[in-house]
Every structure is written in structure tokens, then in C-alpha cells.
Amino acid sequence: MSSSTDSPTRDLRGETPMANDPAHRSESVEIDEQPFLDATVEAKSKYGRFNLAIIGGSGVGKSSLVNAVFGRDWAKVGKGLPVTRGVQYFNDDSLGIWDVEGFEIGSQVPPAEQLRTHLDAISKSSKVQQISVVWYCVKANDDRLTPADIAMIRELDAQGLPVILVLTKVDWIKNPITGQHGVAKGVEKFVEWLNAPVDPQTNLPIDIPYRSVILTSTQDKHGKGKGHGLGELVADTLAISPDNEKDAFRIAQRLNLPWKRELARPVIAAATTAAAGAAAVPVPIADAAILAPIQLGMMARIATIYDLEIKTMMSAGALAQVEHSSPGAPSPAACSS
Secondary structure, eight states: OOOTTSOOOOOTTSOOHHHHSHHHHGGGOOOOSHHHHHHHHHHHHHHOOEEEEEEEOTTSOHHHHHHHHHOOOHHHHOOOEEEETTEEEEEOSSEEEEEEEOOOTTOSSOHHHHHHHHHHHHHTSOGGGOOOEEEEEEEGGGOSOOHHHHHHHHHHHHTTOOEEEEEESOOOEEOTTTOOEEOOHHHHHHHHHHHSOBOTTTOOBOOOOOSEEEEOBSSOTTSOSOOBSHHHHHHHHHHHSOGGGHHHHHHHOSSOHHHHHHHHHHHHHHHHHHHHHHHHSOOSSOHHHHHHHHHHHHHHHHHHHTTOOHHHHTSHHHHHHHHHSOTTSOOHHHHTO
């Protein structure tokens, strides 16, 4: 017969009653990070990378545009991968940027031929680096498209690439009475011409095959404030993106968070259903051992959608929340994202 000083009673699984107490159960479970890593790889493979070509001369504001829309700072990244003269490629898991210089004044090579050479070099890259959409950038105060600009836009269209003409560095003027923002008369006339271009010599319509014209600024003329026109640029880019790459663009951009929430909802719903089902099954192991992989998988997919760093999502605090979360429900932090 056992005395009162014997070790605590153990059940058939060798566990003490305290180990089965929900208040203490999670302390005995070691969280395995592998489900998070596996789900991250699966999600990144599913959504892929969105590749955008940005064409324009020096000083047109390409890097500022990328930073404003995608939250990537080229200045911090440094030089991209030099593909050929005049072309660089910057990329991470969700976004690829082809930085293509505009036509060099004084070049002996015709603009369309110069661009064709660049595009041929890009076409030799891997499948995951191929261009989906082109932003052709021109400073708003240039007040005109040059023959070189028109030739290059036509070449892009001939190669099946959808083009948005982006007017950059627009000086927006706020009406003190209505509060509405407008542009200078010169820019207004430029946009009118772009919407219905005609040859100034013959006064006949000319075809310049861009899909839309977007006026943008990443800050005001004093270097402060929020940008203008960026939401419209993002919406138009999504609209003309290939159907199988729209989700990749939703993930790569940082301006429209509702798009990301829409992508995250089915992930959360699936994890909630799986967690509820797992918690209802009477298996002889701690609930946390079953639920943690489900929660970690959900966190990984949400981290991919919101383009969060793995080290942030795998922090001690995030793992502790998974370990101590209520059985049958995904982690509160992930669900509120």
C-alpha cells in the first residue's frame, strides 16, 4: 500500500491530474515552429511575386513612388541586380521591381529599339520575374510627351504589356473655400491632351496605347503631408493585372489594407473550423499540442498576406500567445489583424 508520502498518482498515460488541468496543461507543451515555416513556404508559393516595371528618366521620382505604394526603400536596399545597361531588378519574396531608364537624349539608338533590347533581356529571366504591369513615369510639369515617350509606350503595348501613364511630382493646389485639391492650368491642359491626344501639326488623333493616366505625388511641395493619387494608381494597377497575379499585387502593396483583410478572412475561418473540430475530438494528449500547429499555420498565412517579417511573427511574445490561447480558437492577435 502506498503511503501519503508517495509520488502523485498518475493516470494510464503516466500524467498527473495537474497535467490534465487546463490551467497547467500548456506549460508541459513545447511549441514546434515547423508548422509556421511550412505554412509560410506554402503561402508564398501560392501567392507568388508581383513584378512591376517602372520606366522613366532620372529624377522622375520612381523610387519615391515605390516607397509610397509598396513600403520598400530603394535607398536602403542599395543597387539592384544589374541585368543590362539601363535595367536593374530589385526583389523580395512578394515584389519584383524592374527599374528601366527612359530614353537617353542624344542616343544613336531609336527609343523603341533601345526599349526592345531591354525587354528582350528581361524576357530571358526566370518565369517568376516576368513583368505584369508597367508604370511609365513622366514629370507632370514636363507638360508634354516626347516622340521618344510615345514610341516606347507603343513598343510596350506591342509586346503585350499593359501600361499606366503616371504623372509624378504633381503640385496639388487646395481650394481654400471648397477644400478640394486641383492642379495648375498647365498640368490640366496636359491631362486633357493625354485623354484625347492629337498631332499638333495635323490636328489628327494619334494612338498612344496606355490604359489610364494617373496624377500622383508622394508629398506636397514643402516635402510634407500624404501623397495624392496613389490610391487610384493602386486600384488601376490591380484592375489591369493578370487574374492569376492580382492576389500577389494585393499582398505586395501597402496602401489598401481592406484587400489584405479580405484575403485573410478565409484563412482565419478555415483555422477556426479546424481548431473547433480538433478540440472536439477526445484524444489522449493536451489540446495545445493539436491546436498550436493550426494556429501557427494561420499566423504564417496571415504574415504572408500582410507581408510581415518571419522574425516578428515568431517572436517569443507571439509564440507565448499561441501556447496560452484558449482551446478551440485561433490566437486573438492573429484574428484582429
